[in-house]
Structure formats: structure tokens, C-alpha cells
Amino acid sequence: MALTARQWGAEEIVYSGEKDSKMMESVRDIADRWGGEFKVSYRKDFGNVIKEFDGLKVHLTMYGEPIEEKIDDIDAEFDEDILVVVGAEKVPRKVYTNVDYNVGIGHQPHSEIAALAVFMDRFTDIKHDFEDADIEVVPSEDRKLTEDNRSRPE
């Protein structure tokens, strides 16, 4: 979920539920090597994260209104910041009522990672340039190529 958010240009992921320091370390390690300023943090009470957020709030849920019908409204209302809420398991009612949009990326049981990725892909572009990357892929037709920027001459 964190890597998906990062790849489509999110600044930060905030998660609740069980704290997972190893996951956080792994995400920070990737962001460190692959560049950019992506942040990951834990908040016990996601209700407060939603309440405190100043900007457009969109909850992705298979029970929401179709993305096809809502993406233009969201685009039009988007000003500076957007909070995308993605739940696992049971999402309490207050999440549905404390956001601006409940949007379905389809209405079938599906992966929340898929929902986040497709929402972000329809809302914005894949982010390709991450600052200060130590390592970068060199896109290729048929093999794995990477470039280690640390070995570049200054």
C-alpha cells in the first residue's frame, strides 16, 4: 500500500491498526535508496487523522459511488491536498460520514491495493522522477537493468 502511494506521487502514508515497525523501516529504506521524500507514520486513531485533515477527503470502498461518475467532481474540487482513505476489514460508519466522497473502484470484492492504485492512476500520473535516487531502473525491452547513481562521476 505504501509503495503504491509513493509511486503515484503521494507525500505520505499514515496507517492505523497493528503497528508494524519492520514494514515502516522497509518502506523508509526503499524511499531512501530509490529517492524522494515519502513519509510513513503510524497513528493509533485514524478517526482523528480524518478529522484533522485540511483538504479533500475520499474514502475508497466497493460500496461507494462509481469512480466513473465521481472523478470529474473530485478533480474539480481538488485544491491542494487530498486524503485517500483505504480500509481493510470492517470500516466503521463514521468513516463513511466524515469524508467528502465514498467512491467505488468497482463494486466487487477486491484488493484495497488495486483500488488505491487505480484511483491514483485516474486522478494523477505515475511519478517517474524521484530526487536523489541512489538507484534507478534503465527501462529495457527484455532484461533487468539498473543504474547505480552513487558511482557516477560528479
Add this chain to the structure above:
Amino acid sequence: MALTARQWGAEEIVYSGEKDSKMMESVRDIADRWGGEFKVSYRKDFGNVIKEFDGLKVHLTMYGEPIEEKIDDIDAEFDEDILVVVGAEKVPRKVYTNVDYNVGIGHQPHSEIAALAVFMDRFTDIKHDFEDADIEVVPSEDRKLTEDNRSRPE
């Protein structure tokens, strides 16, 4: 991965690696209740799955060519069937050389589920109508609503 494939209209998912009968049962159970004809099967040797497949073969990998540059070619070459190959962990070289396209949904470390979802979303639409569904979501602004089709009068 299976539910993502299903939601964007795939007919079937074939997986390799460790066999997981519980996962297969769970996917079949969902497909049964939510409709459609989605199939899930296990093949020990994915190399043969790729070789035997008659149609366009696309491998999603962060090392591949950018989706932004390749989607039109893929669309143009697409005839009847398409096999989308998604690897976890180390993907052997022969996968890269036995497909028609190696395509990167971005070139950053990311979730393979995100890659599959976004590839399919750019290639086709979210599938909304599944035949013979027992249960369906009634899209809503602010709550969870479902309809049980089995209780409908004939």
C-alpha cells in the same frame, strides 16, 4: 491478485509457486456469490503456461518499457486473447524473453497487484456486470448497501 484480475474482466487466473487450495476455494466462493465465470487454476510450471498460450503475452515488471509508451502498441496488436504475466520475487530470464512485451507500470519498487490493476485499467474498463450474481452492491453516497438477488420475486 485473482480478485483484481476478475474485477477488470479476466476470464481466468493461473498461478504457480506454492499451491494454495484455501485461496482457490475462497476465490471460487466469491465468484460463485458475486457472479460471472472466473476460473482459478494451479500450474506447477509457469514456463509451459507462457509457451502454450496462443495470443499476446505481456509481462509486467518494473524493469520493462514504460506503459505510457507501449499501451498503444499493445492495444493495436491485441486480437483475441491476452496473457498478463506477473511475477513475485525473482523472475527468471526466460520469462523476459518468452513474452511479446515487458512493460513497466512505473519503474519503482511496487506492489504487483497495483501493477496488474493499473495495466488492466488502462487496457480495458472495470467490469460491472457479472452474470448470475447472488449478491450485488447498491452504490451509495454514505453507507454499505447490498441487494440479495436470491430473495427477488421471479
